[in-house]
Amino acid sequence: MATRPPNRVEDWILEGYPAQDGRLVRMPLHTLPFRIGRAPEAELSLRQPEVSSTHAEIVATTQGLLLRDLGSRNGTFLNHIRVQGEALLHDGDVLHVATAEFRLVLRPELSLLEPTITRSHVVEDLPRRFFPNPKAFQELLSGERFHLHYQPIVQLGSGRPIAAWEALGRPAMSGLPDNPTELFRMAEDLDAAPALSRAMRTAAVRQARGLPGERIVLFVNTHPSEMDDPLLLPSLAEARRIAPDVQLVLEIHEGAVTELGRMREIAADLASLEVQLAYDDFGSGQARLLELVEAPPAFLKFDRSMIAGLPSASIGRRQLVRALVAMVRGFRIITLAEGVETEEEAKVCAELGFELGQGWVFGKPAAARA
Numbered sequence: 597m598a599t600r601p602p603n604r605v606e607d608w609i610l611e612g613y614p615a616q617d618g619r620l621v622r623m624p625l626h627t628l629p630f631r632i633g634r635a636p637e638a639e640l641s642l643r644q645p646e647v648s649s650t651h652a653e654i655v656a657t658t659q660g661l662l663l664r665d666l667g668s669r670n671g672t673f674l675n676h677i678r679v680q681g682e683a684l685l686h687d688g689d690v691l692h693v694a695t696a697e698f699r700l701v702l703r704p705e706l707s708l709l710e711p712t713i714t715r716s717h718v719v720e721d722l723p724r725r726f727f728p729n730p731k732a733f734q735e736l737l738s739g740e741r742f743h744l745h746y747q748p749i750v751q752l753g754s755g756r757p758i759a760a761w762e763a764l765g766r767p768a769m770s771g772l773p774d775n776p777t778e779l780f781r782m783a784e785d786l787d788a789a790p791a792l793s794r795a796m797r798t799a800a801v802r803q804a805r806g807l808p809g810e811r812i813v814l815f816v817n818t819h820p821s822e823m824d825d826p827l828l829l830p831s832l833a834e835a836r837r838i839a840p841d842v843q844l845v846l847e848i849h850e851g852a853v854t855e856l857g858r859m860r861e862i863a864a865d866l867a868s869l870e871v872q873l874a875y876d877d878f879g880s881g882q883a884r885l886l887e888l889v890e891a892p893p894a895f896l897k898f899d900r901s902m903i904a905g906l907p908s909a910s911i912g913r914r915q916l917v918r919a920l921v922a923m924v925r926g927f928r929i930i931t932l933a934e935g936v937e938t939e940e941e942a943k944v945c946a947e948l949g950f951e952l953g954q955g956w957v958f959g960k961p962a963a964a965r966a
Contacts, residue, residue: 607625609700610654646670661684661685664679665681733788737795741769742799746761746763747761751952752946760815761813763800766779789822790819800814818847818849873894888924896929897954907941936954938957
């Protein structure tokens, strides 16, 4: 006989992305046992060929909810560990039925924030749409648990004095991806990428006060989704309040510069906050030359793809880069060569007219106290 989970007022929810369109689906466990499989009569019917006809089930016991494998061909996993027989379930657990991924939650309004049980002996080839530790991620957004490193940006030419720094960060918490790209990918799944970007910028500004020099110029990054985020400007105003003696430069990726009118608004708003604008990765995709005229930045960062190989490049390629640099400087925009890795590249960039350079040849990212 089907029963409801004992001693629970709220419904349990199984949430995941079972459909091809990538939408998050939430399925209440109104009746138990809750069977999962490829069979049409299953409470959760999955069409993936890797899923067995009667693959697994969730049952209620006096201990609580149990996940039971029903002799499936490709396995049932709890927190990335294969279930042998049955296993006790907890709020926030991650379940895999073959390769289909789900999370079990008690209160759906907190389903993306509750902690997940994590254990060793992880199976690495399962999908990872859910954070391994959502509670740690929420703590990251509310504090300053970041390792911030700063990479120097130098003036090209004699002496190469440091002109500015770029802030680069990663979480200083266990249970979260150490790689920023993976961290932001997961944040995107939670619609939390703007919040993560704001938190990292705030931490970068606070820690930048330990950098050397009387006048600190600090380049900070944005996420593309922040172009329409109403909290972008308030967060920058707060950063200016935290460190009024730090000159902020906001980097916007070239690929995020898609609407000229919106870029004009952002440029004007940044000017009102005395925050300078930089377009990042110029030349990595479509070179948006119109925006350079109609919504000009203070800095233009030429992508590594335009710098790599310049010492041995053809005359034509060098002439093209020289012409682009001269054109940009003609608009009174400061040119910056990114990803300069060798002395030969640094020398050629200076010869072609670049004013600033950034890359390992000038200094690797390091903590402010270093």
